[in-house]
Amino acid sequence: MCCAFATRPDPDSKSARLLDEAIDLTMRRQIAPDNPVTQQTIAVWRARSPEHDRIWLRVAEAHGLSGIALAPEAGGRGISRRKLVTGGVAVIGCSLAGAWAVPHLRLRLTADHITTTAELLPLELPDGTRVTLGPDSAIAGPASQRPRELRLLQGMAWFEVAEDPSLPFVLGLGDSMEARTISASFEASSDAGVVNLAVSRGTLSLAGRVSQRIDSGTWLRIDPSTGLSEQGSRDPSLAGIWKEGLIIAEAEPLESLVARIARWLPGSVIIAGAEIARARVSGLFDISEPERALAAAVHPTGARIRHASGLLTVISAV
Numbered sequence: 001m002c003c004a005f006a007t008r009p010d011p012d013s014k015s016a017r018l019l020d021e022a023i024d025l026t027m028r029r030q031i032a033p034d035n036p037v038t039q040q041t042i043a044v045w046r047a048r049s050p051e052h053d054r055i056w057l058r059v060a061e062a063h064g065l066s067g068i069a070l071a072p073e074a075g076g077r078g079i080s081r082r083k084l085v086t087g088g089v090a091v092i093g094c095s096l097a098g099a100w101a102v103p104h105l106r107l108r109l110t111a112d113h114i115t116t117t118a119e120l121l122p123l124e125l126p127d128g129t130r131v132t133l134g135p136d137s138a139i140a141g142p143a144s145q146r147p148r149e150l151r152l153l154q155g156m157a158w159f160e161v162a163e164d165p166s167l168p169f170v171l172g173l174g175d176s177m178e179a180r181t182i183s184a185s186f187e188a189s190s191d192a193g194v195v196n197l198a199v200s201r202g203t204l205s206l207a208g209r210v211s212q213r214i215d216s217g218t219w220l221r222i223d224p225s226t227g228l229s230e231q232g233s234r235d236p237s238l239a240g241i242w243k244e245g246l247i248i249a250e251a252e253p254l255e256s257l258v259a260r261i262a263r264w265l266p267g268s269v270i271i272a273g274a275e276i277a278r279a280r281v282s283g284l285f286d287i288s289e290p291e292r293a294l295a296a297a298v299h300p301t302g303a304r305i306r307h308a309s310g311l312l313t314v315i316s317a318v
Contacts, residue, residue, distance in 0.1 A: 018052060019109060021045065022059040058109060111138035111153050118264045118290075120243065128162035129169060132243055134189070135263035146170075155263060156189035158240040161202070174224050177208035186214075187240040191259035192277075195222045200239035221252070247285045247293065254279045257297050258315065264290035267311030276303045276317060 025045060028038050046053045108114065113133055115121045121133040126147055133139055137155025142148060148164065151172035161169045163183035171179045171188060173195050179188065184202025188195070197204065198219040206212045209224050217236045222229045232250055241248060242260075249257045255277035262269040264287045271277045279301040285293040298305055298315055306314045 018055040019059070019106070022052075022055045023106065025056075026059055107138050107153060110140055112140050114138045115155070117266055125162075127164060130160040130162075132158040132240075134158070134242060137263070152188055152190060154190065156187065156191075156242065156260065158185075158187050158243060160185045173208075176224050177206060177210060177222070179214075180205045180207065185239070187242070189260060191256040192253075193223065193225065194253065194256040195224060196220070196256070197222075198234065198239035200236045219250070221256075242287065245286060245288045247287055248283075249285070249297070250282050251280045252282070253277065254281050254297065254301055254315075257281055257285075258294065261285060261287060261290055261294050261297060262313075265294065265313070267309075267313065269294070269313040269315065271303075272314055272316040273303075276301055276315060279303075 022045075025038075025042050028035075029042065042056075046056050113121060113123060115133050115135055115137050118135050120135065123131040123133060123139075125131070125142060129148070131139070131150070134156035137157060138153040139150055139157060140153055141150040148167050149170040149172070159169075159171065161181055161184050165182050168180045168182055169184075173179060173188065174190065177195065179186075179197065181202055181204050184204055185200040186202070186204055187198050187200075190196075196219070197206070197214055199214050199216050201216055203216070204214040206214060206220070206222075209227050210222050210229050212220065212229070212231075214220050214231075217233055218231060219234050219239075220229060220231045230251075234248070234250070238248055247257070247260055255271055258269055258271060281297055281300055283296065283300075285296055287293050294313075295305060303315050303317055306316065308314050
């Protein structure tokens with residue numbers, strides 16, 4: 001069943017600044033929940049304006065905790081370890097918690113739709129455009145004043161854009177590129193900093209860090225940080241085939257391919273070694289068995305896969 005996009009007003013610069021301040025205060029609270037200075041600082045910050053308090057409650061909700069739970073408890077006690085764990089903010093060590101929680105929290109507050117591991121989410125825009133959001137992915141938009149504009153914040157998605165010659169469909173890709181079309185079917189992903197596009201029907205016009213036309217049956221791989229790109233031809237019907245449980249790689253950096261396969265795996269997958277990460281891999285991978293797909297992707301490089309814990313997989317030379 002498809003679900004419609006909910007509209008969300010675009011955050012202005014003040015809201016973005018307040019969001020960062022609220023997240024920073026939340027991190028301070030996690031590190032020292034019993035510190036009365038931190039508690040007082042939070043109380044004063046929330047009291048500065050209704051907007052301050054609204055932003056604080058949004059941050060609290062995104063953490064899975066209520067505004068009351070993040071306020072000082074009766075008797076002056078801070079948040080218990082149990083509440084931190086169940087709220088998803090107590091990870092191994094405070095530094096690790098901060099490294100994971102801050103970007104994750106920002107993503108939850110800026111995205112309109114987010115998926116989890118191995119989840120596919122069908123969506124439909126008011127104009128009839130259909131979107132399938134891939135696993136471990138996030139998308140923002142559309143805003144009411146820009147009904148055909150979306151931004152891929154993380155992961156991968158498939159788009160079947162309804163035709164409207166008077167108003168092009170716009171997909172933001174990172175901070176430096178956007179793809180435009182009047183009508184097209186295409187996939188887009190951001191994997192380990194590399195943007196991948198493949199068009200099944202119609203034409204995309206890419207603008208920004210890289211400006212290029214992408215026609216049906218063409219795939220394009222771009223490194224937004226350098227502007228370097230690669231492209232090739234492919235059967236148009238293979239675009240978006242990950243929806244059917246398959247991933248295609250054509251001389252793709254292992255780091256990018258692993259990032260895509262890892263969206264079907266629990267926990268994190270890291271590559272220890274730049275040379276392994278840059279190794280090129282081609283193939284067709286069945287993600288109905290993601291662990292086997294990962295092993296098949298890594299095998300040509302001669303690297304080894306180790307499971308450091310139930311939530312961490314390491315790929316290394318030895």
